[in-house]
Amino acid sequence: MNAKPSFFHTPITRRRVVQTAGVTSLLAAGGLLAFQGYRSAFAAPATTSSLPATLAPGGELDQYVQQLAQQDQFSGTFLLAQRDKPVLLRAYGMANKARHIPNGPQTLYATASIAKSFTATAIAQLAQQQKLTFTDPIGKYLQGFPADIADSVTIHQLLTHTSGMGDFHLAPDYQAKLATWQSAAETLNGLLEIIKQQPLQSTPGTAFSYSNSGYVTLGAIVAHVSGMDYYDYIHQHVFAAAGMSKSRFYTKPQRERRGDIAHPYNSEHIDISANQGFIGEPAGDAYTTVEDLLRYSRALQTHHLLNPSFTDLLMTGKVAVPPPPTPNGPVPTASSGQQPQGTPMPLPQRSVKQAYGLLDSLTNGIRSVWHTGGSEGASTIFEMFPTLGYNLVILSNYGGQDSFMKLIMRAEMLIIQG
Incomplete structure (x- = not known):
């Protein structure tokens, strides 16, 4: 998983790099x-x-x-x-x-987090096919979000980190639940349940705030709109299409x-x-x-x-x-x-x-x-x-x-x- 990073605040440890003869x-x-x-x-x-x-x-x-x-x-x-x-x-x-x-x-x-680009590409492909628009609220495709999120947060805001949504890594029960998920479906469904319970950090569209929760939500929209499992969609329409074997x-x-x-x-x-x-x-x-x-x-x-x-x-x-x-x-x-x-x-x-x-x-x-x-x-x-x-x-x-x-x-x- 994309665990919460320390982002380079730890002192550097110096050790000799392992050398393998003949490699x-x-x-x-x-x-x-x-x-x-x-x-x-x-x-x-x-x-x-x-x-x-x-x-x-x-x-x-x-x-x-x-x-x-x-x-x-x-x-x-x-x-x-x-x-x-x-x-x-x-x-x-x-x-x-x-x-x-x-x-x-x-x-x-x-x-x-480079994987966010793959998710964004998938959303853009679906928009190109006129299966969604960037101004659509997420409630048009996903159920279970509070009204202040479902009706006001748009796909554009999710893509640009201006949705006001937060980070599922910071949820108190995230690490405990992470250890229990034993399938792709359990992982995505479990993450969505955590995200749906997180309040907005700011009014949608008013501020930039990097959001992992927003991109998981985009993945759920990819699955709903395409009718495919998220992972299958990315493999077929992004990785395979780009020759990423x-x-x-x-x-x-x-x-x-x-x-x-x-x-x-x-x-x-x-x-x-x-x-x-x-x-x-x-x-x-x-x-x-x-x-x-x-x-x-x-x-x-x-x-x-x-x-x-x-x-x-x-x-x-x-x-x-x-x-x-x-x-x-x-x-x-x-x-x-x-x-x-x-x-x-x-x-x-x-x-x-x-x-x-x-x-x-x-x-x-x-x-x-x-x-x-x-x-x-x-x-x-x-x-x-x-x-x-x-x-x-x-x-x-x-x-x-x-x-x-x-x-x-x-x-x-x-x-x-x-």
Whole structure:
């Protein structure tokens, strides 16, 4: 589940990264990290001749990721691509320390809140098919909400975190109930029952307040309007449609059985798999690879998931996001107005607006569309730079690390500075 995160307030623990002899070898010319038996699904890396030296294999960004990994401050997979061509692909650390399984290009990671983008895409698809409108109140589709919520909270407000709804993670009985849910249906139905009992935090439409409860509600609307199970809809109409062949909402038994799913490690680098729920939900924790998220990026930008008009509607900012981001919301980067200690990068001029399941930023005149995720055992970012043609995906199975925020800032600024 997308557990309530600590969001990088825990002191960094430094340990040596585990090295596994014979597992990896660097192909510096192509910028790819080649694993035994691994071949990238993308035909060939982009030429590095047009890359700035800071972004090229062996350059400043590559060295920075390696430095963090050597200090055991980064465990995961890092991908920088020019459109659909990887130019820097690196994997460090362990997917499963107990079984000595290393992270690799095909490792599946919990997305945390990046999953909200999949839910928003599903809603936009249904709107494109004229099965719903963004101005519809949620009471049109879902029963059991109090009248002040059912009649006044709209789909648009849910998508833009302006509904006034709160966070189911904060419900006193959430953790106890989480441990009892043993199916996807029990999980979604149980979450909805908690959410229906939560009062509004503010008047709908008056304020931005990051809401996990709002996105679970959107997932229930996807199921009602489509007539399909939420998970089946996302798999068929988002993952499969985008060519994301490995992406799923994997269940706890599947996560325990498979060797290619990264176990979550908290800020003390303790495996917290046993504390997780049966399955993720519409607000968080689908599982994916860096290459599948690159496919998702390309599917959005080439209009394979939505037509051009609805793609623009999905990705264009609508509501200003006040700094700093709210708890359990987007990872604070330079957009928050806060510069991490020890980071030499200059603080950029940045404005951020909430789009539908994504954020739309303008940083030093360069646009990026993105979402981050954070939980006790996951730190993630998915970022598109439409005018520059870059795609950045970083998936980590370490949670609560200040170093991940610094890595995001370093990567963003080097990309923007070119």
